[in-house]
Amino acid sequence: MIRITSVSTAVVEANFDYTYVCIEASDGTKGYGEGFFAPGLAQSMREIGALLVGKEPTNVRSLVTMMRLATSASSGAHGEGALLHAVSGIETALWDLTGKLLGVPVWQLLGGKSRDxxxxxxxxxxxxxxxxxxxxxxxxxxxxxxxxxxxxxxxxxxxxxxxxxxxxxxxxxxxxxxxxxxxxxxxxxxxxxxxxxxxxxxxxxxxxxxxxxxxxxxxxxxxxxxxxxxxxxxxxxxxxxxxxxxxxxxxxxxxxxxxxxxxxxxxxxxxxxxxxxxxxxxxxxxxxxxxxxxxxxxxxxxxxxxxxxxxxxxxxxxxxxxxxxxxxxxxxxxxxxxxxxxxxxxxxxxxxxxxxxxxxxxxxxxxxxxxxxxxxxxxxxxVPSGPGLGVELDLEVAKRYASPHEPFFTERAPRAGA
Amino acid sequence: MIRITSVSTAVVEANFDYTYVCIEASDGTKGYGEGFFAPGLAQSMREIGALLVGKEPTNVRSLVTMMRLATSASSGAHGEGALLHAVSGIETALWDLTGKLLGVPVWQLLGGKSRDxxxxxxxxxxxxxxxxxxxxxxxxxxxxxxxxxxxxxxxxxxxxxxxxxxxxxxxxxxxxxxxxxxxxxxxxxxxxxxxxxxxxxxxxxxxxxxxxxxxxxxxxxxxxxxxxxxxxxxxxxxxxxxxxxxxxxxxxxxxxxxxxxxxxxxxxxxxxxxxxxxxxxxxxxxxxxxxxxxxxxxxxxxxxxxxxxxxxxxxxxxxxxxxxxxxxxxxxxxxxxxxxxxxxxxxxxxxxxxxxxxxxxxxxxxxxxxxxxxxxxxxxxxVPSGPGLGVELDLEVAKRYASPHEPFFTERAPRAGA
Incomplete structure (x- = not known):
């Protein structure tokens, strides 16, 4: 069975901090997601993301339920606040990964499309x-x-x-x-x-x-x-x-x-x-x-x-x-x-x-x-037709504008003092 | 005029992560506060706390308004979610500091006491x-x-x-x-x-x-x-x-x-x-x-x-x-x-x-x-009668149980990879 092997992050300094999360599976497939900027977001993405390591990635709703329960002491009664930015980004990466593993676009996994x-x-x-x-x-x-x-x-x-x-x-x-x-x-x-x-x-x-x-x-x-x-x-x-x-x-x-x-x-x-x-x-x-x-x-x-x-x-x-x-x-x-x-x-x-x-x-x-x-x-x-999100992050471009104070996925560890 | 010179954090690994923030003023006075645990909390306390450096510390409400505005893209319409744990802890430290600077208990700055x-x-x-x-x-x-x-x-x-x-x-x-x-x-x-x-x-x-x-x-x-x-x-x-x-x-x-x-x-x-x-x-x-x-x-x-x-x-x-x-x-x-x-x-x-x-x-x-x-x-x-919160953190005890993965106020920097 395919398992999640790592969850890593990167931040691109753009008009806002584009905060990315990458989830890698045991067969080498990678899914990417993005969360809305917040102070401490990349750190909380890594902490919450660590819950997923070792898990099978495709039952996305169940993993979201787990992440929401795990953060329920710091996200209110129905899920609110900055940690939901982290959950949103991680969930997106799970969909991208799942779509790639199954060879279908994400919209197909959401009930099919209503428009092109x-x-x-x-x-x-x-x-x-x-x-x-x-x-x-x-x-x-x-x-x-x-x-x-x-x-x-x-x-x-x-x-x-x-x-x-x-x-x-x-x-x-x-x-x-x-x-x-x-x-x-x-x-x-x-x-x-x-x-x-x-x-x-x-x-x-x-x-x-x-x-x-x-x-x-x-x-x-x-x-x-x-x-x-x-x-x-x-x-x-x-x-x-x-x-x-x-x-x-x-x-x-x-x-x-x-x-x-x-x-x-x-x-x-x-x-x-x-x-x-x-x-x-x-x-x-x-x-x-x-x-x-x-x-x-x-x-x-x-x-x-x-x-x-x-x-x-x-x-x-x-x-x-x-x-x-x-x-x-x-x-x-x-x-x-x-x-x-x-x-x-x-x-x-x-x-x-x-x-x-x-x-x-x-x-x-x-x-x-x-x-x-x-x-x-x-x-x-x-509407993309390729597997997963159907678009791929250009890692060369992202790296050029990536915050030097943050990790760049698994390639560069968090800096001391960051 | 007295100014805030640093905002630092420490985490004690207890029944939960006791997450502390220390605000130091230019005369050396220190105020301490505590926030409810959350993934990434100490990191967001440091990022939000950096807004206070150089500011006069005693107009607490105005500083809270500023912190709430600064986090308004990641805390909903009325202030919600994990970043409010950080604001709560920092606000507490501001009260402790202000009480010490003015030589009065915090309750006196909140309208006086209703009970002993x-x-x-x-x-x-x-x-x-x-x-x-x-x-x-x-x-x-x-x-x-x-x-x-x-x-x-x-x-x-x-x-x-x-x-x-x-x-x-x-x-x-x-x-x-x-x-x-x-x-x-x-x-x-x-x-x-x-x-x-x-x-x-x-x-x-x-x-x-x-x-x-x-x-x-x-x-x-x-x-x-x-x-x-x-x-x-x-x-x-x-x-x-x-x-x-x-x-x-x-x-x-x-x-x-x-x-x-x-x-x-x-x-x-x-x-x-x-x-x-x-x-x-x-x-x-x-x-x-x-x-x-x-x-x-x-x-x-x-x-x-x-x-x-x-x-x-x-x-x-x-x-x-x-x-x-x-x-x-x-x-x-x-x-x-x-x-x-x-x-x-x-x-x-x-x-x-x-x-x-x-x-x-x-x-x-x-x-x-x-x-x-x-x-x-x-x-x-x-109800304490001393200035500020009227109780002081025992830094020796806190340090004994402090998380080695986190800074201990200004004494120890964040560890690489933390």
């Missing part, structure tokens, strides 16, 4: 280049881009003014370019301010609301109606500000308004009642219970679970069944490398109904190079 | 000695107790049969002894079975319910009515089994029935409706939102948040205000060393109303030795 391509939207941020952010949400210059050759860490990302990002003509150009590249939906940040602003300041003045709404209305007029536009507020506003913003933004007909407030069932419902723009949330929710809780009071129109965070592919598909039956849109958040992106594609290939999958890496120069075949073609993701 | 002693209950487990359990809930023999001198890891704790623990006369003796030692409440495990049992088996047969109830009724008759007895089910049963157990257990008049099911508002409410025994839960809940959610449907009579897990002292006190106003008992779960126990004592000194604080270390030979003065006297905890 998955619609993708481009997150264009605030219309400018993409910053790199560390596990504690500080701006950084990665080691491969810094003068010093070491990673340079700055302020929290919300502490920097973004005057450069507010050039309206540049935003228009980027949205139009995305449309020409085949994207039928783009997303822009709505929480960008010219001046440095305290994270605790959740208010929007009447003049700010007017300005934001006017710009969104003009942008809508300037861009082809074939391209939908959604806005992300990153939990930045309080309920009164977000409700007024929602009402005044309506003429711009956004595809959705995402995380206008720090999500609670009551808060989302209040903001939703202020207008008819679909409200999106749940990228930080864990497990079905965390996502469905947000819909309790009728304020969740689009669910945006992150497959690298919410619990993995099985959990993602359980949530997709739930959204389908409740008339809620399923549009996974994704800031992963192409490997984690591909994992989400398999969930969306199998799901009964889907909206869009997020693509967040358009400004990272080596995003596409991290895997050996393209995962996005003209604004959508072809 | 805090009632303590003894967790007697299943009536026998206490096992040691690792961060992934496996039985282990600590390095200081093993033949080999290295830590020996076994099965998950729920996989071992516990025939030795079921000697009824021994249970009676231990409860009586606790009463003589001054405890007015003890807690016993109700999820102990003679034979190895799958964790997935959540059922209780009619014969098992009869046997459990008969033993509880006899125990009640054999022990002085001055000593109350509570039972802990560790989320082991399904709703039908737990409801029937509740009904048949009523003649034994338990002080509470704890975690009869994996807690949901609906599940706790169903079990509560089966009888009049107070239902306790919430040791795995995070933040006020996690605890109060469990009370939604009327099934939470006693809240048992863990101060080392729920978010720290400020969060614990916020929850204590909420329980007081809602007629819910406040009885913190505690499996910490005497240092973390003392942190909970400060919360309970300040809280408007309290039930009991848990003492879980009665079978650990060196529990009391870990601090330089006793924290429990005749079944209750005197």
């Amino acid at each position: 391509t998955v619609p993708v939207y481009a997150d264009l941020h605030a219309g400018t280049g993409l910053p790199s952010i560390d596990n504690l949400l500080r701006n950084r210059t990665p080691f491969w881009a810094s003068q010093s050759g070491t990673t340079e860490t700055g302020d929290f990302y919300w502490q920097s003014g973004d005057a450069d990002e507010l050039d309206f003509e540049r935003i228009v150009e980027r949205v139009q370019a995305a449309g020409h590249a085949g994207y039928r939906m783009v997303k822009l940040d709505m929480d960008v301010f010219e001046h440095r602003r305290d994270a605790e300041d959740q208010t929007l003045g009447t003049d700010q609301i007017s300005e934001i709404a006017a710009q969104a209305i003009e942008l809508r007029a300037r861009v082809s109606p074939e391209v939908d536009i959604a806005y992300d507020c990153h939990w930045r506003f309080d309920i009164p500000s977000a409700s007024r913003l929602h009402a005044e933004l309506s003429p711009a007909r956004p595809y959705w308004l995402e995380d206008p407030v720090n999500p609670t069932p009551e808060g989302l419902a209040r903001v939703a009642r202020a207008g008819s723009i679909p409200i999106a949330s749940a990228e930080n929710a864990y497990s079905l219970e965390g996502v469905s809780h947000l819909a309790r009071d009728g304020g969740l129109d689009i669910a945006t679970p992150d497959i690298q965070k919410v619990g993995g592919l099985l959990e993602g598909l359980t949530i997709a069944e739930w959204t389908h039956r409740n008339g809620i849109g399923f549009a996974p958040h994704c800031i992963a490398s192409p490997l984690g992106f591909a994992a989400a594609v398999h969930v969306m290939a199998a799901a009964p109904s889907v909206r869009f999958l997020e693509f967040h890496g358009s400004d990272l120069p080596f995003w596409s190079e991290l895997v050996t075949a393209p995962v996005i073609v003209e604004g959508s993701a072809p | 002693t805090v009632p303590v209950y003894a967790d007697l487990h299943a009536g026998t000695g206490l096992p040691s359990i690792d961060n992934l809930l496996r039985n282990r023999t600590p390095f200081w107790a093993s033949q080999s001198g290295t830590t020996e890891t076994g099965d998950f704790y729920w996989q071992s049969g516990d025939a030795d623990e079921l000697d009824f006369e021994r249970i009676v003796e231990r409860v009586q002894a606790a009463g003589h030692a001054g405890y007015r409440m003890v807690k016993l495990d109700m999820d102990v079975f003679e034979h190895r049992r799958d964790a997935e088996d959540q059922t209780l047969g009619t014969d098992q319910i009869s046997e459990i109830a008969a033993q509880a009724i006899e125990l009640r008759a054999r022990v002085s009515p001055e000593v109350d007895i509570a039972y802990d089910c560790h989320w082991r049963f399904d709703i039908p089994s737990a409801s029937r157990l509740h009904a048949e257990l009523s003649p034994a008049r338990p002080y509470w029935l704890e975690d009869p099911v994996n807690p949901t508002p609906e599940g706790l409410a169903r079990v509560a409706r089966a009888g009049s025994i107070p239902i306790a839960s919430a040791e795995n809940a995070y933040s006020l939102e996690g605890v109060s959610h469990l009370a939604r449907d009327g099934g939470l009579d006693i809240a048992t948040p863990d101060i080392q897990k729920v978010g720290g002292l400020l969060e614990g006190l916020t929850i204590a205000e909420w329980t007081h106003r809602n007629g819910i008992g406040f009885a913190p779960h505690c499996i910490a060393s005497p240092l973390g126990f003392a942190a909970a004592v400060h919360v309970m000194a300040a809280a408007p109303s309290v039930r009991f604080l848990e003492f879980h270390g009665s079978d650990l030979p060196f529990w009391s030795e870990l601090v330089t003065a006793p924290v429990i006297v005749e079944g209750s905890a005197p």
